[in-house]
Structure formats: structure tokens, C-alpha cells
Amino acid sequence: MDKKHLNISKIETYLHSIIDNIVSNNTYVGTPPETLKEDWDDICVIDVGPNIKDKDAYGKGVVLVWLYARPLANGAKNVAKMSELETKLNEVIKNAHDRTYRINRGATHSDYDSERKWHCNIVELNLIIV
Numbered sequence: 634m635d636k637k638h639l640n641i642s643k644i645e646t647y648l649h650s651i652i653d654n655i656v657s658n659n660t661y662v663g664t665p666p667e668t669l670k671e672d673w674d675d676i677c678v679i680d681v682g683p684n685i686k687d688k689d690a691y692g693k694g695v696v697l698v699w700l701y702a703r704p705l706a707n708g709a710k711n712v713a714k715m716s717e718l719e720t721k722l723n724e725v726i727k728n729a730h731d732r733t734y735r736i737n738r739g740a741t742h743s744d745y746d747s748e749r750k751w752h753c754n755i756v757e758l759n760l761i762i763v
Contacts, residue, residue: 638733638762639692641681647734648679648696648758656700656721665701669749674711675718676701676751685762692762695739698722701746701753710743710752722756735761 637643645662653660657677665678678699685694700722702714719741729736739757746753 634691634763636687639685639687641685644681644685644694644696644734644760644762645679647731648681648698648736651725651729652677652679652698652722655725656698656718665699665746665749669751674703674714677718677722685760692760694760694762696736696758696760698756698758699753700756701749701751703751715752715754719754719756726758733763735763 649660649662657675659666659673659675660677660679662679662681665676669676676699678701680697680699681694682697684696685692700715700718702711702718705711723738726736726738736758739759741754741756743752743754745751
């Protein structure tokens with residue numbers, strides 16, 4: 634394994650390239666934007682964090698993909714939009730064929746971002762780097 638593939642920036646670039654404009658047109662790496670545009674109804678944030686481990690012959694880690702959906706007018710979670718985002722992410726995972734980065738879906742949980750006042754589902758991606 635070429636150790637440069639363990640670089641967080643390379644992993645972020647790869648994941649952004651396969652997720653952006655497929656899962657969401659508003660895809661960010663690391664953190665969501667400070668300002669949300671009024672016409673946005675979803676955001677996707679790729680969070681690699683410090684979890685990439687060097688196992689000599691390969692690398693491994695967990696990447697969090699935060700799927701945000703603007704709430705309905707009454708403040709309720711927009712379950713239909715969230716389902717659409719998760720379905721698109723599942724397709725990205727299914728179709729991800731890369732010689733270096735192998736991903737599969739791990740655990741998922743939901744949350745509420747009180748700063749943005751949007752609901753989000755957080756999907757863990759298991760990452761193997763060869």
C-alpha cells in the first residue's frame with residue numbers, strides 16, 4: 634500500500650468525487666457551511682476525522698456522512714427527503730469500485746442540529762485502504 638493513500642485530504646477528495654452532485658448538490662467536507670441558502674433542502678457533509686489507522690499492509694477507518702434535510706414547514710422531520718438522501722448514498726456505496734478505497738455502510742443514527750435547526754441522519758462508512 635502506498636502510504637499517501639492514508640492522507641485524510643486524499644480520502645476526502647475521493648469521497649467528495651463520488652458523492653457530490655449525486656447524493657446532494659450541497660456537499661461539503663469537514664463541516665457544513667456557516668450560511669444556508671433559502672433554496673437548499675439538503676446538505677451532505679463528509680467527516681473523515683482522525684480515525685484513519687495505518688495497519689502497515691492496509692489502512693482502515695470510519696467516515697461519517699451527515700445527511701441533512703430541511704424540516705417541513707411545521708418543523709417536523711422531512712422523512713421523504715431523508716429517505717431520498719439515504720437511497721442515493723446507498724447507490725453511491727453500491728457503485729463505488731475503486732482499487733484503493735473500499736467502502737461499505739456501517740451503523741446509522743439520527744440527530745438534530747440545533748444550530749442549523751435541521752434534522753440529520755449520520756451514516757458510518759467503513760473504509761479499507763489498500
